[in-house]
Amino acid sequence: MKIDVLTLFPEMFEGVFGHSILKKAAEQKAAQYNVVNFRDYADNKHKTVDDYPYGGGAGMVLKPQPIFDAVEAVKSSSEAKPRVVLLCPQGERYNQKKAEELAAEEHLIFICGHYEGYDERIREHIVTDEISIGDFVLTGGELGAMVIIDSVVRLLPGVLGNQESHQKDSFSTGMLEHPHYTRPADFRGLKVPDVLVSGNHAHIEEWRVKQSLKRTYTRRPDLLEDLELSETHKKWLNEIKKEDK
Known part of the structure; x- marks a missing residue:
């Protein structure tokens, strides 16, 4: 370019x-x-x-x-x-x-x-x-x-090295990005969520999507107005709304 x-x-x-x-x-x-x-x-x-x-x-x-x-x-x-x-x-x-x-x-x-x-x-x-x-x-x-x-x-091919780096950024998916954690798993008694160290990638991905939904709903609910959600995502969002009450 x-x-x-x-x-x-x-x-x-x-x-x-x-x-x-x-x-x-x-x-x-x-x-x-x-x-x-x-x-x-x-x-x-x-x-x-x-x-x-x-x-x-x-x-x-x-x-x-x-x-x-x-x-x-x-x-x-x-x-x-x-x-x-x-x-x-x-x-x-x-x-x-x-x-x-x-x-x-x-x-x-x-x-x-x-x-x-x-x-x-x-x-x-x-x-x-x-x-x-x-x-x-x-x-x-x-x-x-x-x-x-x-x-x-940063969106140009090869610039970030890992193409997935920007594909899951905040706003690229239409939602805010999920929380991130790194080592140590326990820092001053503050622990990383168990699911992230479980090794179960399906559960990890589900947790990340739910966290993205929750963060978007609490911080930028306007982004959800034009977002096409699957039935599963709608169900999770309803659960998040109930927890917020």
Whole structure:
């Protein structure tokens, strides 16, 4: 996957792309990163990328020309048709389903804005996706882009090593993930559930699904509204609801 990031602060991405899973993905050639300072594409001698909004108002607005030219430049080096992602508080709320959708693409371009906002022509003519990572406002789109890139790259084949690692993550199944335990089995009198050391894999899997259901019901019941549950899962959920009363 080719990933281009358009930003006014390219140095912010050095640490993110140079460590952990994102670094591993680049070393394995599963992902290729390219960070572009779109100020370099400004066509005026002062390299300004923003201006006052027409009609007045607070703040500055990013001009269309530098971003249009930067996107066109990175597109020209790609054989695949890229998805162009605008980081924006007005965008679609990001979730795991969107991460999985983006992970199927060959080329992603992220536009990280600053100041008051973007010239509307950027949204209308070069962007394919507007994404928000939550109902809050950041000073720029860089942190949001980092979050999305991390969540997408870890889904690429071979990046995590064990393909099941992300398939059972919270939200990938539609539910929150079950609790995890590791050695020692008894830590300061706090014991691991007996079923997990029983060696009975069928019972362990049943326990994990029940715990996922319980955790989702108690912490994020909204996720269950659109989830298609089997009759067995519905039975377990009813038992969990009764226990909760």
